[in-house]
Amino acid sequence: MAKNGASQTVSTPAAIRLAGVSKHFGPVKANRSIDLTVRQGSIHGLLGENGAGKSTLMKILFGMIRPDAGRIEIAGKDVNLRSSADALAHGIGMVQQHFSLIGKLTVAENLVLGRATSGFAARWVKSLDLESASRRAMELSERLGFGVDPSARCETLSVGARQKVEILKALWGGATTLVLDEPTAALSPPDAEELYALLQNLQRDGTTIVLISHKMPEIMRLCDRVTVLRDGAVAGEAEIPRAFDDPADRHALEARLVRLMIGRNRPEVPSRSSHIWPTVLSVRNLSDGERFGPIDLDVHGGEILAVVGVEGNGQAQFVDLLIGLKKATQGGIALDDIDITGMTTLERFQSGIAHIPEDRHRLAVADGMSVVDNASIGFIDGAPFAPTPYWLSRKRRARFAAGIVKRNKVRASSIEAPVTSLSGGNQQKLVVGRELARAPRLMIAAQPTRGLDIGSTAAVHEALIGLRDRGGGVLLLSLDLTEVFTIADRIVVFRQGRIVGETTTAKADIDQIGRWMSGVDRETQA
Amino acid sequence: MTMTASDPKAAGSRQTRMDPVAMAESLRPDTGESAFAAQQMLPRLIGHFHRLSGHLGGQVLTFMLTIAAALIASVPMIWISGSELWLTTTALFGGALGSGPAIAETLVQMIPLLIAGLAVAVAFHASLFNIGVEGQLLFGGLVAGIVGATVDLPPALLMVACLLAGMAGGALFALIPALLKAYRGAHEVVTTIMMNFVALAVSEYAVAPTGPFVAADQPSATERVPAGTQLPIIWEGTRLHAGLLVALGAVAIVLWVLYRTPLGFRMRLMGANHGAARASGVSIERMTIFALLASGALGGLAGAVQVLGVYGRFYSAFSPGYGFDAIAVALLGALSPIGVVASGFFFAVLHAGSVPLQAIAGISREMVGVVSGLVVAFVAAQPAMLRLLSSLRKPTIDDSLTESESEQQPAETSARMEMPS
Numbered sequence: 001m002a003k004n005g006a007s008q009t010v011s012t013p014a015a016i017r018l019a020g021v022s023k024h025f026g027p028v029k030a031n032r033s034i035d036l037t038v039r040q041g042s043i044h045g046l047l048g049e050n051g052a053g054k055s056t057l058m059k060i061l062f063g064m065i066r067p068d069a070g071r072i073e074i075a076g077k078d079v080n081l082r083s084s085a086d087a088l089a090h091g092i093g094m095v096q097q098h099f100s101l102i103g104k105l106t107v108a109e110n111l112v113l114g115r116a117t118s119g120f121a122a123r124w125v126k127s128l129d130l131e132s133a134s135r136r137a138m139e140l141s142e143r144l145g146f147g148v149d150p151s152a153r154c155e156t157l158s159v160g161a162r163q164k165v166e167i168l169k170a171l172w173g174g175a176t177t178l179v180l181d182e183p184t185a186a187l188s189p190p191d192a193e194e195l196y197a198l199l200q201n202l203q204r205d206g207t208t209i210v211l212i213s214h215k216m217p218e219i220m221r222l223c224d225r226v227t228v229l230r231d232g233a234v235a236g237e238a239e240i241p242r243a244f245d246d247p248a249d250r251h252a253l254e255a256r257l258v259r260l261m262i263g264r265n266r267p268e269v270p271s272r273s274s275h276i277w278p279t280v281l282s283v284r285n286l287s288d289g290e291r292f293g294p295i296d297l298d299v300h301g302g303e304i305l306a307v308v309g310v311e312g313n314g315q316a317q318f319v320d321l322l323i324g325l326k327k328a329t330q331g332g333i334a335l336d337d338i339d340i341t342g343m344t345t346l347e348r349f350q351s352g353i354a355h356i357p358e359d360r361h362r363l364a365v366a367d368g369m370s371v372v373d374n375a376s377i378g379f380i381d382g383a384p385f386a387p388t389p390y391w392l393s394r395k396r397r398a399r400f401a402a403g404i405v406k407r408n409k410v411r412a413s414s415i416e417a418p419v420t421s422l423s424g425g426n427q428q429k430l431v432v433g434r435e436l437a438r439a440p441r442l443m444i445a446a447q448p449t450r451g452l453d454i455g456s457t458a459a460v461h462e463a464l465i466g467l468r469d470r471g472g473g474v475l476l477l478s479l480d481l482t483e484v485f486t487i488a489d490r491i492v493v494f495r496q497g498r499i500v501g502e503t504t505t506a507k508a509d510i511d512q513i514g515r516w517m518s519g520v521d522r523e524t525q526a
Numbered sequence: 527m528t529m530t531a532s533d534p535k536a537a538g539s540r541q542t543r544m545d546p547v548a549m550a551e552s553l554r555p556d557t558g559e560s561a562f563a564a565q566q567m568l569p570r571l572i573g574h575f576h577r578l579s580g581h582l583g584g585q586v587l588t589f590m591l592t593i594a595a596a597l598i599a600s601v602p603m604i605w606i607s608g609s610e611l612w613l614t615t616t617a618l619f620g621g622a623l624g625s626g627p628a629i630a631e632t633l634v635q636m637i638p639l640l641i642a643g644l645a646v647a648v649a650f651h652a653s654l655f656n657i658g659v660e661g662q663l664l665f666g667g668l669v670a671g672i673v674g675a676t677v678d679l680p681p682a683l684l685m686v687a688c689l690l691a692g693m694a695g696g697a698l699f700a701l702i703p704a705l706l707k708a709y710r711g712a713h714e715v716v717t718t719i720m721m722n723f724v725a726l727a728v729s730e731y732a733v734a735p736t737g738p739f740v741a742a743d744q745p746s747a748t749e750r751v752p753a754g755t756q757l758p759i760i761w762e763g764t765r766l767h768a769g770l771l772v773a774l775g776a777v778a779i780v781l782w783v784l785y786r787t788p789l790g791f792r793m794r795l796m797g798a799n800h801g802a803a804r805a806s807g808v809s810i811e812r813m814t815i816f817a818l819l820a821s822g823a824l825g826g827l828a829g830a831v832q833v834l835g836v837y838g839r840f841y842s843a844f845s846p847g848y849g850f851d852a853i854a855v856a857l858l859g860a861l862s863p864i865g866v867v868a869s870g871f872f873f874a875v876l877h878a879g880s881v882p883l884q885a886i887a888g889i890s891r892e893m894v895g896v897v898s899g900l901v902v903a904f905v906a907a908q909p910a911m912l913r914l915l916s917s918l919r920k921p922t923i924d925d926s927l928t929e930s931e932s933e934q935q936p937a938e939t940s941a942r943m944e945m946p947s
Contacts, residue, residue, distance in 0.1 A: 012731065059742065143563040323805065325804060325805065344807065344809070345804070345805070345806070345807040346806075346807030346808075346809075347807075348807075349806070349807050350542070350543050351541070351543075352543065355805065357805055359801075361799075361801075362801040362802075363801045363802055363804075363805040364802055364805070365799070366794075366795050366798035366802050366803075367799060367804060368794075368797075368799075369794065370800050373791070373794070373795075376791070377540050377795060377802060377806045378542075378806040378807065379544065380542075380788040380791045380792070381542055381788055382542045384544070384549055385542070385788075386787070386788045389559060389787065389788060390787055391786060391787060392786050392787050392788050392790070392791055394785075394851075396784065399551055399612070400548055400551060402551075403547070403548055403551040403790040404548070435546060436545065437545045437548040438543055438544065438545065439543060439544060439545040439546070440543075455883070
């Protein structure tokens with residue numbers, strides 16, 4: 001399926017050529033032997049889901065991370081990038097997802113920032129030549145159609161304009177190859193349109209562009225060629241023709257790319273639960289008044305409902321609303337027909353919610369505390385550990401923790417050891433075990449198997465299925481579609497804080513889910 | 527179906543929702559554990575000390591290292607002031623520990639440092655930095671002095687009333703920063719520092735020549751408290767008073783609350799990870815207020831004990847900055863209540879030894895301030911010192927760590943992707 005880098009026979013050397021680039025962080029292989037060739041003067045798309053390894057690859061290219069293995073060639077020459085300054089010297093500029101401009105300074109001042117010419121006098125004595133900087137910025141801006149005023153303060157600019165200044169800044173440093181990491185993630189559609197036009201101007205001007213994105217329409221529109229990454233490896237590549245003779249060709253190509261991106265292999269589906277018990281969680285017209293909702297959603301007893309979607313489309317807000325970290329501005333949440341909308345987080349846990357947080361370090365474990373203490377988070381109010389408020393049993397908690405450690409095969413040197421002495425996967429197992437021990441009516445599992453090995457993943461899946469078979473409801477939030485197909489009974493798709501699609505796993509069409517997730521569906525219908 | 531449907535009324539009862547298996551495991555009968563009784567408190571506490579000391583090995587090491595580093599770093603300053611090292615050492619330690627009365631005086635110095643150090647440590651456990659202990663101590667001392675001088679009660683009762691009033695006064699001075707922090711997010715460092723100035727001004731006003739509580743026979747002081755109200759002397763012929771017992775009692779209570787109650791657990795959890803505390807249902811607002819009030823009450827207690835134990839009345843200048851030294855005490859003690867006892871004793875040695883230091887070795891008492899500043903600096907350097915140390919003993923420590931790390935199987939996600947369709 002993966003037809004790796006069919007090398008192009010071109011007269012000019014490739015702007016960038018990566019050969020066998022690998023990088024791992026601990027047990028996670030972020031990049032596995034990646035080959036990538038970017039033609040001079042082209043717009044090259046890099047498509048992939050979150051965690052597919054796009055950003056790692058580009059950080060390697062920009063000298064921010066050093067690869068474990070592999071070669072990097074820039075304009076035909078082998079290079080060794082030790083820092084981003086090295087990358088800049090080789091003409092590679094990067095526009096990160098997060099803006100790096102200083103708001104109080106003008107555009108021109110931001111442009112010259114950190115670009116002082118060497119030499120003592122230029123650095124320390126001479127005043128900055130802002131006027132010539134402004135003039136040069138004007139020239140560049142006019143030639144390429146930036147439409148940015150060099151004397152404007154950055155904080156007064158719109159997000160779209162700031163994005164352009166970022167690009168200008170990269171060009172200013174002498175970049176001939178631009179790497180853009182999700183440039184339209186924060187832009188409104190009209191701003192994005194302007195950015196697309198700008199990128200096309202840049203291409204005409206001879207700049208090579210690498211565009212990292214998970215938005216299908218933007219890739220189809222701008223790129224000459226696209227490389228799809230999945231699980232840190234190249235899943236496939238495709239040329240994108242400038243014009244399609246037949247719209248069907250276009251759809252076929254899109255469908256192929258989506259399949260490459262999310263993986264087409266559909267695993268064996270274990271037996272679905274035969275019973276459907278009454279509704280456990282019932283969400284009506286729920287909204288946080290900002291970017292989430294309103295949505296309606298039910299989780300039945302004996303059901304695993306998966307919420308899928310590209311990261312940042314309301315999943316986090318949904319969880320916060322469910323466990324009470326965020327107050328709903330409208331709508332209601334009921335657990336077993338009891339309204340819990342007004343309850344505190346603690347009351348919600350006590351009425352039968354358990355939560356495996358997505359961000360373990362932020363929400364699930366306390367680094368400075370021991371395994372015992374971490375196992376007892378959320379169990380310290382009332383019996384059996386604290387029958388009176390003046391006493392918290394140490395021995396009972398220790399036995400409880402030992403039980404969790406044993407049942408969930410957590411590898412810990414001792415239960416008194418600090419939780420940081422456990423590997424990430426073992427910390428996750430501890431958290432999962434702790435939340436299962438709540439005997440929940442509703443388990444909210446956000447990425448419960450992230451960072452776990454195969455055996456532990458299967459164990460977590462088994463535990464969730466066991467919970468379902470006993471009549472509990474499971475709300476699974478996952479970015480891993482394989483996991484969703486493995487254990488979920490029903491799937492809803494979130495996009496921009498709303499439910500855009502729903503299907504049962506048995507009838508699910510993976511291509512359709514991919515289209516719902518990436519918003520292609522709307523585009524093709526329009 | 528083994529699970530029971532949730533009952534809304536159950537939420538309020540004192541029963542945590544728990545899996546039956548897990549509960550049975552934790553409740554397995556065990557000698558001396560199943561029934562809690564007050565008389566078991568002491569053995570429990572002692573047992574706890576043992577467990578703590580198990581973890582404490584590293585803490586003792588860092589404690590000694592930090593003190594040694596600070597003392598060594600102050601050697602050049604002793605040379606600069608033209609004194610001999612040996613003479614200085616004997617003057618300092620002989621003056622503080624050389625005789626029975628000297629030790630008693632050192633312990634007298636330790637009492638306010640210890641209680642105030644606990645105050646700082648308690649707040650630190652909830653990751654709150656209470657720099658306002660000095661102000662809470664001043665105001666607590668003032669309130670204790672006023673109650674002692676004006677309220678008419680039997681002496682023993684009045685003593686207790688004075689201590690409680692002092693705690694209330696200290697807590698009151700922590701209340702405004704606590705509310706501002708909990709509900710408005712105002713940083714407690716800023717607000718508690720400002721409350722220090724308020725406390726200073728209020729206490730000076732109260733005993734100013736025209737102030738409402740100034741004594742007839744003594745400027746800048748309240749009237750003396752009745753004779754039996756003072757904390758009794760527990761070592762005849764010295765100034766050592768029962769405040770030492772109060773201080774050690776405070777250590778025991780703080781130890782118990784922090785490590786053996788749900789409240790302390792919530793506080794430590796909040797200190798260790800704000801997000802995890804919130805996600806598990808801890809009310810950050812309430813815990814912030816509780817931690818700062820408890821810290822303030824301890825600060826007030828330190829002032830009240832000093833007023834009742836040493837002077838018998840409130841003097842406006844009774845604190846030479848105990849509340850500020852307390853920060854160094856808490857940090858050197860690694861925030862552990864036991865550690866605070868040790869570091870409080872160390873600082874008390876410095877304080878008590880500073881007078882003979884000046885008289886015999888001719889070194890200014892300000893040297894004490896220099897050493898305590900160096901201690902804080904080296905506390906900040908502790909992680910670096912420990913890293914250095916562990917890199918020297920690398921083979922034994924790091925091997926075991928890397929082993930457990932590498933046991934994880936690599937590339938699990940990719941393997942899962944290859945499941946047959």
